[in-house]
Amino acid sequence: MVNVNGTLVVTTEATISHANRGLNYGDAVFETIRVSAGKVLFWEDHYFRLMASMRILRMEIPMSFTPEYLEQQVLDTVATVEASNNAIRVKIVVWRDEGGTYTPDTNNVSFYISASVLENAFYTFNDDAYEVELFKDHFVTSGLLSTLKSNNRIINVLGSIYAKENGYANCLLLNEKKQVIEALNGNLFLVNGYKIKTPPLSDGCLNGILRKQIISILGQLPDYILEESAVSPFELQKADEIFITNTIIGIQPISKYRKKEYANKVAKELLQKLNVKARLG
Template sequence: MINFNGTIVSQDANILKQNRAFLYGDAVFETVKIISNKILFLEDHYFRLMSSMRVIRMEIPMNFTMEYFEEQILSLVGNNSLSDSSRARITVYRNDGGYYLPNDNSVSFLIHAVALENVSYFIEKKEYEVDLYKDFYVTKQLLSSIKTTNKIINITGSIYARENGLDNCVLLNDSKNVVEVLQGNIFMLIGNRLITPPVSEGCLNGVMRKQILGLAKKIDHLKVVEEAISPFDLQKADELFITNVIKGIQPITKYRKKTFTTNVANQLVQMLNEMIRLN
């Protein structure tokens, strides 16, 4: 028997009692965007998931190929009539057993999906304000660059943003440099230099980050660099924007007393949609 919300019930009634993702955050995940029954950037998502599983020493099943990954996701969204435009999350977790030390490294996975309203990426014409989140810091290590289910900094930061009327918060690493935002990577335009922190600073090795780096290098007047960003640099910027696979690009319009343009963000969204159409 177990106590669940103050009621004594059969221990078989709660499937989470041995689930390692729930108990220890022993899981990794990928969130993908599906448009017209196609998973965007499938190869990048697949190889990041495989890399994440290796980093935390999970066994990769022999049948867990990219084709299998694609088939399982598209089967789910098809059965739920979500093939036109949706987001799906695949969570891979180590199987039940053990405490901190697992009994073995075998895995199971869970996929769920929800509909999205828009097929193309677009930028909402609204104010988007951010500030620094300094209660906790991201560590500069390999684990910070992969998507695990231990996202307590992102959760507490999101609560802080809501309590302070912000749309998002900028996360700092243990060197007090800018790492990313709560829901994606960050880019900063100063003059003709488009800058984003390198993965070595502790930021997520984002799939959309990779796409934007590639597209930005095709803009003639831009110099694209990966280098550390201090919080003081943000107020010198001409433009700031956030990237993730679901939203694409979200311009930051206000940081403290500074407001920003959105010209490069708009150009990159057009290029991103064109790339998707061609592929």
């Protein structure tokens, strides 16, 4: 079942209008969330990112959209899914109500929540071969809008098709300045000895929830220094490790980029600390 504006509806009966603004103009934002054993992981961060995204897009935030209300809507939706390991992937989509063309008739919003089963209750380490390549056909524009989880993800779609057609596990995206900003499905971290580097939000990378958690964890580890600065494609082959973070997979180490193969020691260490934080947070 899916949750449409607070009402649980059988999936096959949940439809949208041909005039839906998310469909017609990409006038929508979304959150992808992991729920484990009935706990919404990093809910506060997800909630405030969703509210911030709605404000940036000039959407009217309903008075009912409190953290408690939306969390309960998530849990109500999760309760309709049978999962033996209690691990659920949840997606919340919020769109501006229909009416108008580029100029909307209203800034009021509607939402739906869907849920599906995940394999593992918490984040697991995947050290299988994971080769990536740069996707250079199109570029992400640096700036605030690119940091949002909006429905404008066509570059990610095209990059995913390119990766599939060429046998890569993932691709890395560039901005208009030819700086590496992220993977198709998550934020990027480069490891050089004790130095760890991630692109800044100003370069156009997603304001990721797991990005924030990893930065927080690294801030508590005296053995590492974190740097948020632009990443050149030439730096990729100089790194000791490169890994991707997102809410669903946690941390995915990259094993190969072109002729360079990478270790995964730091990624494995951080994943253990991330799981502890997810359980306690």
